[in-house]
Amino acid sequence: MSSPNPDEHLPLRPVVFGILSVLRAAPLHGYGIMQQANEHVGERALLGPGTLYRTLKELRSDDLIGPVDGPGDADARRQYYALTDLGESVVEAETRRLGRLMESSEFAQQRIG
Amino acid sequence: MSTFTGAAAGPPFDLQDRVYRTLLRLLPRSFRDEAGPEMLAVFRDWRASARPGLASLAQLWGLLLLDLIRCLRAERGAMRSVFPTVDRASMFELLLKETRHALRGLGRAPAFSAIIIATLALGIGANTAIFSVVDGIMLRPLAFDAPDRLVAVWADYTRRDGPLREWLSYPNFHDARQLDEVFAEAGTYLGWGPTLTGVGEPVSLIGAQVSEGMFSRVLAVQPALGRPFAAADDQPDAEAVVLLSWDLWQQQFDGNPGVLGQTVVLDGDPAVIIGIMPERFEPPFAAQARIWMPLQMNETQHAGSRGSAMYRVVARLSPDVALESAQTALDGLGGRLESEFPNANMGVGYSLFDLRDDIVGGSRDTLWMLLGAVGFVLLIACVNVANLLLAQASSRSGELAVRSALGATRGAVVRQLLMESLVLAGAGGTLGAALGILGTYGLVALAPQGTPRIESVATDTRVLVFTAIITVAAALIFGLIPALRASQGNLVNALREAGRSADGSGGRRLRSALVVLQVGLALVLLVGAGLMLRTFQQLNRVDLGFESRGALAVRLGLPGARYAESAQIVAFYDELERRLAAIPGVEAVGGVNSLPLAGFDGDSNFQIDGRPEPGPDQQRVAWIRRITSGYPDAIGLRLISGRFPDAGDDAEAPRVVAINETLAERYFDGQDPIGQRVYFGRIADDPTYRTIVGVVADIKNFGIAQDSRNAIYFPYSQVPTGFMSMVLRANGDPTQLAGPARAVVAELDPLLATANISTVRSMVDRSLAPQRFTATLMGAFAVVALTLAVVGLYGVVSYGVSQRRHEMGVRMALGAGGRDIGQLIVGSSAVLICLGLGLGLVGTWAARRAIAGLLYGVETSDPLTFGSVIGVLLLSGLAAATLPAYRASRIDPKRVLGRD
Incomplete structure (x- = not known):
C-alpha cells in the first residue's frame, strides 16, 4: 500500500509532519521523538505514547521510516527510527507545499491590504 | 522516621508504573505486543524527566489518559461511540447539549440529586480538608532555597545507655x-x-x-x-x-x-x-x-x-x-x-535526616492514617451513590429503551449517563471544595499545640487540583458501573416491562455486592476509630505519678545580671514560697526546676559509691530534678521508702538525694538503696558524695506514653538555679490563684515576667492533645461512614422490596404469612451484613500495620473494639432492614396481583 510517489502522501497530518521533521535532523528513539515533536507543537503538547506508536506503526507500513541501530552508547531497550529515502522526499514535498501555501496566502493578504 | 543510613531492599512498589501497565492491557493484543514495551519505556522516561509536584503530575496523567482514549478509539473502535470523533466546535456544542440534557434529567428528581450531591460534598470536602493539612505539613517543600539540600544532624546514642537521638x-x-x-x-x-x-x-x-x-x-x-x-x-x-x-x-x-x-x-x-x-x-x-x-x-x-x-x-x-x-x-x-575523645564520644554515632522529615517526624503516621480514613469515607460515599444510581437507572430502563428505540446508540446512552454522573460530581466537588476550605480552617484551629508546620497549611491550587482529581475519580467510580449496566439491557424486554420497571437479578446482585463492600469499608473505619478512642482512654488512665488536678504552675527565670549569687537566688525563692503559701486557698507550695511532662531537661552521668566505674560506653544516666521541700506535697509525689529531701537539707547540711523507683530497681536490685551514696563525675576528680535518703514514685516526665527513666531528686538549696516553676496546690479552682500569684511575684520583683502561668492539668491535656485530636476526627469519620452504610443498606433493601412486591404477593397468595415475608427480608439483609463484616475483618487485618504504631495500651486485635463495632454494625444494619421488612409483611396480595 505504500506509494513510491511522495505527493500521494500529501497533505500530512500535523502529528505526522512533526514526527518526520524531528527525524529529518537525526535518527531518534520514541521518547526523544515525542519530546521534540511536542516542543514543536509548543505548550499544548498533544503527542502521547499511544498516539506516537500508532503513528510510527503507520509510518513504518507506509515505508516512510524504518528501525535503525542507535548510537554506540544507546540504551538497548530503546528502538531508534530514521527516515527512509521516501520519507525524506515526503517531508521535503510537504515543506515545499506548506511554503507555497504561505507565499500565496501572503500574496493574497497584500492584494487585499 | 526515615533515615538515610539504611539501604532500601528490593525494588520499591511503583504505583504509577503499575497503573499505566494495567491501562495498557486495554489495548488490542496485537498492538500491545508490538508497541507496549516501547510505550512503557517512553512513559518511564517521561515521568523521570517530569518536574516534581502535583500540578505536573496531574498534567502528565491528563495527557496520558487522553492519549490512551485516542489510541483506543483508533485501535479498538470500542470507545468510538462514546467519544465520537468531532471537530472542536461541534465537540463544544455536544458537550453543552449533553450538559443541558443531564441537568434536565437530574432536575426531574431534585431530592434524589440533592442527596447524591450532599453525600459527595461530604466525602470530597472531608478529603479536601485533610489533604490540605497533609500537603501543608508533609508534602510541601520547606520554604527555603533548595530545601532538599537541608538536613538535620543528630548524635545517635543507641549504642550507649541513652536516648536514641541526642543533640550535639x-x-x-x-x-x-x-x-x-x-x-x-x-x-x-x-x-x-x-x-x-x-x-x-x-x-x-x-x-x-x-x-x-x-x-x-x-x-x-x-x-x-x-x-x-x-x-x-x-x-x-x-x-x-x-x-x-x-x-x-x-x-x-x-x-x-x-x-x-x-x-x-x-x-x-x-x-x-x-x-x-x-x-x-x-x-x-x-x-x-x-x-x-x-x-x-x-x-x-x-x-x-x-x-x-x-x-x-x-x-x-x-x-x-x-x-x-x-x-x-x-x-x-x-x-x-x-x-x-573516648570518654564523651565512645559509642556515639551521627545520623542525617532530611530536615522536613525531621520536623514532621511524629505527625506523619497520624496524618497518613487520617488521609486513609477519609479516603474510605469517600469510597463509601461513592458506593452509596453508585447504588442509588443503579436503582435509578433500572427504574429508568424504560426511558432509556425508548431513547434507544428512537435511534440513540449505546454510546449515546452511556454518554448521557456518564454526563449526569459528571454533573453530579461537579456539583458535589464544588460544594465539597467549599466545605473543605471551611474544614481546613477548623482543622488548623483545632490542631494540637505544637503541630509542626501548621502555619503553612492552606487551601491553594495544589489542594484544588487534588479536589478536582478525586471528583473526577469519584464520578468514574460511581458513574461507570451503572452507565455500562443500563446500556446493556435488552431493548425489547425493557420496553415490554417499561411500565413495571422490573430489574434483573444481575442488578440486584450488583447492588447487594456494593452493600457488602460498604459494610466492609465501614467496619475497617469503625475499628480504626474505636482503637484510637481506646488508646485515648488508656492514656487517660495511666498513672502519672502525680496529682494533676487542682494545681497551678508559675514558671519563672531570674536574670543572671541581677541575681548573680546563689544566695540571692535561694533567698528569692524562699521568700516567694513563703508568700505564695500565704495566699488564701493555697494548700501547698513547692518549686521544681522542670515540671512533669516537660520533656528533655538535662541528664547527667552518675556513679554509685563502692562500685567500679563503668566503661565509657556504658554510662549510667539519670535525669536531674531540683526540688524545694514543699514540692512533693504540691505536686502529689508519692514516697516509696525513706524520706523526701526537706527543709533541713540546706546548703550547709550533708548532701542528700532521693531516687525514683526505676533507678532503685535497675541499680539496687534486691538491696536497700537508702544510705548508699552516689556521685557525679569521676572518682579521680574528688567528687561530692550524696547520700540516698528516699525512694519516690516514678513520674511521667517525657510524655504519658513514654516509659519512666532513671531520675534523681536534689534538695534545691544544695544546687540552686534561677529557673524554677512554682506549683501551687489549691483547695478549690486553681485558676483562681493565678491573679494573686502574679501579684505576689510583682511585689517581690516588678521586673519579672509572669506570663507563663497554667494549670498542671492543662499541661497533661496538652500532652494528650494529639491523641484527642486523632480520636475525635476518626470518630467523626466513623459516624459519617456508619450513617452512609446504614442509609445505603436501607435504600437497597427498601428498593428490593418495592421491586419484589409481585413475588411477595404470590408468596402470600400461596400461604406465606406476613411474618414469614418479614423474616425473609431481614434474613437476607443479615446475610449481606455478615458478608460485609467478613470482608471488613479481612480489611482490618490488611490495614493493621498502618495503625499499630499509633496505639497505646491496646492491641490491633482488641476484642472489646471489634466486639462493639461488629455489634453496632449488625444492630444498625438490621434496624435499617426492619422498616422495609415491616412494609413487605403488610403487602396485600389482592392489590398487588390484581394490578396485572
Missing part, C-alpha cells in the same frame, strides 16, 4: 562543620527565653541563639529590613545584637522601621536591634521563636565539654553531594571522635 556538643558541632567536602554550611542553635523590659509591661519571649551563618547561608534567608548577623557579631565578646520576627516587630514596636539600631533590654542586658526577619519566615526549628541572637561561642571556650549535648544542628549539603556520601563522612567523623 559544641566542639562536636564545630568538627562536623569542618566537613566542608559535604556541607556547604552547617549551623546550630540553642533555645533561649529572654524577658524583654522597657517596652510596656515586661514580656517573656521565646527565642533562639543561632550560629552566624544559620540564617544567611544554611537557610539562605535574608532579613526583610536591616542586616543579617555578621561573623563579628558571633565573637564571644562582641556587642549583643538581635533580629526580630515580623510579628514581634509589629506587636511590640508598631512596625516602626526606626527601631533598627535601637537598644532594647533583654534579661537586664542591652542588645541592639539590627534587623527584622521576613513576614513569611518559618524557622524550621524552634518554630515559636520570635527573637534571635548570635551564639557568641567559639570552639576553644567549649573545648572541655564534648559530652554536653545541647546544640541542635542543621546543615546544607553541597550541591553535588548525595546524602549517602554525607553520611559516610559523618561516620568517619564519629570514628575519629571516638578514638580521640
